[in-house]
Amino acid sequence: xxxxxxxxxxxxxxxxxxxxxxxxxxxxxxxxxxxxxxxxxxxxxxxxxxxxxxxxxxxxxxxxxxxxxxxxxxxxxxxxxxxxxxxxxxxxxxxxxxxxxxxxxxxxxxxxxxxxxxxxxxxxxxxxxxxxxxxxxxxxxxxxxxxxxxxxxxxxxxxxxxxxxxxxxxxxxxxxxxxxxxxxxxxxxxxxxxxxxxxxxxxxxxxxxxxxxxxxxxxxxxxxxxxxxxxxxxxxxxxxxxxxxxxxxxxxxxxxxxxxxxxxxxxxxxxxxxxxxxxxxxxxxxxxxxxxxxxxxxxxxxxxxxxxxxxxxxxxxxxxxxxxxxxxxxxxxxxxxxxxxxxxxxxxxxxxxxxxxxxxxxxxxxxxxxxxxxxxxxxxxxxxxxxxxxxxxxxxxxxxxxxxxxxxxxxxxxxxxxxxxxxxxxxxxxxxxxxxxxxxxxxxxxxxxxxxxxx
Ligand code: 5AD
Ligand code: SF4
Numbered sequence: 227x228x229x230x231x232x233x234x235x236x237x238x239x240x241x242x243x244x245x246x247x248x249x250x251x252x253x254x255x256x257x258x259x260x261x262x263x264x265x266x267x268x269x270x271x272x273x274x275x276x277x278x279x280x281x282x283x284x285x286x287x288x289x290x291x292x293x294x295x296x297x298x299x300x301x302x303x304x305x306x307x308x309x310x311x312x313x314x315x316x317x318x319x320x321x322x323x324x325x326x327x328x329x330x331x332x333x334x335x336x337x338x339x340x341x342x343x344x345x346x347x348x349x350x351x352x353x354x355x356x357x358x359x360x361x362x363x364x365x366x367x368x369x370x371x372x373x374x375x376x377x378x379x380x381x382x383x384x385x386x387x388x389x390x391x392x393x394x395x396x397x398x399x400x401x402x403x404x405x406x407x408x409x410x411x412x413x414x415x416x417x418x419x420x421x422x423x424x425x426x427x428x429x430x431x432x433x434x435x436x437x438x439x440x441x442x443x444x445x446x447x448x449x450x451x452x453x454x455x456x457x458x459x460x461x462x463x464x465x466x467x468x469x470x471x472x473x474x475x476x477x478x479x480x481x482x483x484x485x486x487x488x489x490x491x492x493x494x495x496x497x498x499x500x501x502x503x504x505x506x507x508x509x510x511x512x513x514x515x516x517x518x519x520x521x522x523x524x525x526x527x528x529x530x531x532x533x534x535x536x537x538x539x540x541x542x543x544x545x546x547x548x549x550x551x552x553x554x555x556x557x558x559x560x561x562x563x564x565x566x567x568x569x570x571x572x573x574x575x576x577x578x579x580x581x582x583x584x585x586x587x588x589x590x591x592x593x594x595x596x597x598x599x600x601x602x603x604x605x606x607x608x609x610x611x612x613x614x615x616x617x618x619x620x621x622x623x624x625x626x627x628x629x630x631x632x633x634x635x636x637x638x639x640x641x642x643x644x645x646x647x648x649x650x651x652x653x654x655x656x657x658x659x660x661x662x663x664x665x666x667x668x669x670x671x672x673x674x675x676x677x678x679x680x681x
Contacts, residue, residue: 246272247281252289258393260287261380270352283317288324292579307338323410333363346370369412376421388631388661390429395441403518403585419456436473445483459491474498482520493536501541501648509564510557541647543572549599550578551590571617573610611673618671625667651676
């Protein structure tokens, strides 16, 4: 059997496989999807290349979350058009959320694009390539209620081999008023926990030290099987039990669903990291209602207090949108006071961008003037920088267990890693290797980074 497999390998080498180049935009989920696509095309005889000029097939896995994410992709693909004019056999495919949102229109608008494939149709790519080999443009943007790519072993595209992502569910049923995701990624569905554990064990066997479990709303993970109901807390516990040397993280939680049980599991399991990303979006109950977030300011604060009481050293981060429909100055101030109250370590902050066909686009006017949106966003960013700095200053003098995951950008003599709370810390490397756990005492900080030395 092995000999037979070897023979196939040799044949493929002699035939010279075709080369695939993938570029990924947007969230970690998209990066994880690109690894699935790479695996499907590997099976179809393609090998990956980092050199776009060498490619026979270029895929761009796209994001639609804000208008500027789409504009970036539109600009970038014009360069592929140029490459195609020099190499007419080159094929270009648009994958992901933009493909799903714009469907065949994308083929009309960008006439040099060969393939448009939505997030649930990646298994169909080999057929689409085959049928389109006569030059026809092809599209499949059918969404699925079941597809989780559970049986596909992703080809790892990360550079360091230390930190890997495992997708545990797909889609979203929350329909927050501003958000395009439920339309581009379809209904929420959980992946069979057995396949999740197999993939996580495989990563550990390959030497990975950190796994992030991914989903749009991980708290609502659920799997029902006779005698085996698994919720997110149970899943995390099982993944963490694979090895005490493995760090487990997750993204993203929805404040309305984060349970006391989950907070306790994080608190009581040493290798589940003490770091929670809990997107608040806005600080006033009135805005949260217009956003259809299904929690109030008080409910959010209650969750934060619960986290702080059970996990006193928990890293906290969030997402915030500035200038959402109808936002008053008072509502904006409520976002600032909530930020001060929580004291986030880190935040992703955005200007509201209206997305076609969402509830917000249909029901509310995008009426906060661009200038005001910009000013409010800047105030939010300034406050967050202050908050990150304060949080980092509190870490000076403390010693952290750090997973080393990078050589410092500034100097080869320094390494960087992450604390349990997900903060980056830089230190003199001595004989430290990538993937090591080391103890580092924090001696100073900037707003973005901790600095320290090995102890
Ligand atoms: N405009 C601005 N930000 C948005 N997000 C989602 N939709 C929009 C939008 N239309 C932000 C939210 C979400 C993060 C992934 O992106 O903060 O949590
Ligand atoms: Fe979008 Fe809300 Fe779903 Fe997050 S939870 S993906 S913000 S709809």
